[in-house]
Amino acid sequence: MDYWADLAAHHAAVAQRPILDLFKTPTRAEAFSARHGDLLFDFSKTNLDDTALDLLVGLARAAGVEPRRAAMFAGAPINETEGRAVLHTALRDMEGALVVDGCDVKAPLRATHARLSIFAEDVRTGRFRCQGGAVTDVVNIGIGGSDLGPVMAVQALAPFHDGPRCHFVSNVDGAHVHDVLKGLDPETTLVIVASKTFTTIETMTNAETARRWMAARVAEPGRQFAAVSTAPDRTATFGIAPERVFGFEDWVGGRYSVWGPIGLALMLAIGPARFGAFLAGGADMDRHFRTAPLARNLPVLLALVGVWHAQVCGHATRAVLPYDQRLARLPAYLQQLEMESNGKRVAMDGADLPRHSGPVVWGEPGTNGQHAFYQMIHQGTRVIPCEFLIAARGHEPDLAHHHRLLVANCLAQAEALMVGRSLDEARAMMAARGLTGTELERQARHRVFPGNRPSVTLAYPQLTPFVLGQILALYEHRVFVEGVVLGINSFDQWGVELGKDLALRLMPLLEPGAEGTPDEAAKDGSTRLLLRHLR
Numbered sequence: 001m002d003y004w005a006d007l008a009a010h011h012a013a014v015a016q017r018p019i020l021d022l023f024k025t026p027t028r029a030e031a032f033s034a035r036h037g038d039l040l041f042d043f044s045k046t047n048l049d050d051t052a053l054d055l056l057v058g059l060a061r062a063a064g065v066e067p068r069r070a071a072m073f074a075g076a077p078i079n080e081t082e083g084r085a086v087l088h089t090a091l092r093d094m095e096g097a098l099v100v101d102g103c104d105v106k107a108p109l110r111a112t113h114a115r116l117s118i119f120a121e122d123v124r125t126g127r128f129r130c131q132g133g134a135v136t137d138v139v140n141i142g143i144g145g146s147d148l149g150p151v152m153a154v155q156a157l158a159p160f161h162d163g164p165r166c167h168f169v170s171n172v173d174g175a176h177v178h179d180v181l182k183g184l185d186p187e188t189t190l191v192i193v194a195s196k197t198f199t200t201i202e203t204m205t206n207a208e209t210a211r212r213w214m215a216a217r218v219a220e221p222g223r224q225f226a227a228v229s230t231a232p233d234r235t236a237t238f239g240i241a242p243e244r245v246f247g248f249e250d251w252v253g254g255r256y257s258v259w260g261p262i263g264l265a266l267m268l269a270i271g272p273a274r275f276g277a278f279l280a281g282g283a284d285m286d287r288h289f290r291t292a293p294l295a296r297n298l299p300v301l302l303a304l305v306g307v308w309h310a311q312v313c314g315h316a317t318r319a320v321l322p323y324d325q326r327l328a329r330l331p332a333y334l335q336q337l338e339m340e341s342n343g344k345r346v347a348m349d350g351a352d353l354p355r356h357s358g359p360v361v362w363g364e365p366g367t368n369g370q371h372a373f374y375q376m377i378h379q380g381t382r383v384i385p386c387e388f389l390i391a392a393r394g395h396e397p398d399l400a401h402h403h404r405l406l407v408a409n410c411l412a413q414a415e416a417l418m419v420g421r422s423l424d425e426a427r428a429m430m431a432a433r434g435l436t437g438t439e440l441e442r443q444a445r446h447r448v449f450p451g452n453r454p455s456v457t458l459a460y461p462q463l464t465p466f467v468l469g470q471i472l473a474l475y476e477h478r479v480f481v482e483g484v485v486l487g488i489n490s491f492d493q494w495g496v497e498l499g500k501d502l503a504l505r506l507m508p509l510l511e512p513g514a515e516g517t518p519d520e521a522a523k524d525g526s527t528r529l530l531l532r533h534l535r
């Protein structure tokens with residue numbers, strides 16, 4: 001059975017059907033939504049019907065999602081281009097044993113987690129002393145997966161933040177480290193150098209700058225540095241004592257690493273107990289993903305809706321729209337998670353991918369986005385499937401009216417996208433304003449909303465550590481399922497390498513005197529022009 005061909009044929013048959021018509025079936029909303037605990041995933045405002053869903057679930061099954069899922073959790077080397085297991089799920093379920101290549105991987109995880117928790121408590125309680133006393137500020141220096149997870153999660157869980165202030169430096173642009181350090185006291189600052197490889201040029205450059213900044217005022221700057229890495233030899237060379245080095249294994253991908261020591265800044269912010277609740281939320285979603293039938297499985301459904309929109313309907317982008325200000329960095333986090341995982345043109349077997357890879361992921365929190373780019377979402381010529389996230393409750397009980405406005409806006413946008421406004425309705429509006437004839441017609445046309453634009457909504461009770469863990473694991477497994485369905489390796493990222501190599505080779509050409517050298521002459525005309533201009 002060719003599921004892709006059948007899906008394409010089905011899509012062609014239903015593409016013009018109004019989504020709203022599907023609600024003539026009274027059970028539509030219940031049938032095209034799924035729950036796990038207090039999470040509700042509503043995908044009824046899409047053009048998916050029973051036939052499409054059956055085909056998509058068949059596609060997932062035929063692609064081997066179930067055996068592949070079992071292989072991932074069992075520690076098989078499913079990251080085939082790097083010859084590694086993919087076991088970030090073990091970081092959030094450290095109980096028991098999991099033997100991979102003859103060794104139990106869980107006991108060392110528990111040991112590192114225990115050390116991390118003790119260190120975090122020492123810092124939080126003031127037992128860990130800097131030159132100037134207890135730690136007041138933490139600076140996490142890292143980039144990509146060593147930054148986006150912690151920075152997003154610390155902001156997301158601000159209501160639970162009772163530890164030192166946390167700051168993040170990622171960009172090699174000196175403006176970033178300068179602006180962050182400028183307001184801090186080196187005598188009470190702890191610097192975490194977070195880098196899986198401990199070779200990333202941005203992170204190492206920022207770490208050296210931070211050490212110089214600290215050394216100017218602190219007698220033993222190395223004592224106020226901690227490191228998170230898979231490379232203990234390199235952390236030692238940098239001069240960070242082993243008791244403040246927290247390691248992890250290379251089977252934790254950078255963009256999947258917030259659950260382990262890379263999450264140290266989050267643990268310092270909210271404490272080990274709440275960090276444990278975050279892990280428990282992730283583990284809870286893991287259990288759901290492993291046990292729920294495909295057609296009731298939240299990550300599988302989220303993935304299949306994504307495949308329907310991106311590969312079957314051909315929509316090139318996906319907007320992630322959290323109606324939750326504290327999830328402001330979620331779209332950026334998901335850009336790495338989804339686009340670094342599934343933005344690939346070659347299938348696992350080395351052949352060209354016969355269809356598009358994962359979509360462009362972008363977004364901003366609502367309601368801000370409404371006053372910026374929603375114009376295009378509603379009336380542009382391109383269809384942009386939207387993913388709304390909304391909590392039932394905020395954390396500010398005395399501002400409950402704000403939250404009601406937030407919820408109303410979120411639901412209104414999804415409704416407007418689907419229902420739209422017809423030309424007749426727009427004409428009636430213009431007639432009510434006294435317009436007539438061609439002017440009425442012209443003005444009315446600008447006020448038409450075509451509608452029939454798909455969206456999904458993830459509703460959760462409240463943004464707690466547990467719920468954040470559930471949401472992030474949900475997205476991780478969605479990426480996994482999409483990757484299996486597309487037949488790609490979601491766990492490598494060769495596409496980031498070429499630019500890094502070229503940047504290193506360009507560095508000498510930015511020195512004064514590089515003009516006219518053979519290395520410069522070997523560059524293309526545009527690069528030469530820019531080099532000269534920027535030198």
Ligand SMILES: O=P(O)(O)OC[C@H]1O[C@H](O)[C@H](O)[C@@H](O)[C@@H]1O
Nearest residue numbers: 144145146195196197200254496
């Ligand atoms: O943690 P690091 O080794 O410093 O890597 C940081 C980031 O850079 C790499 O180039 C990858 O694109 C990312 O997946 C990774 O998260």
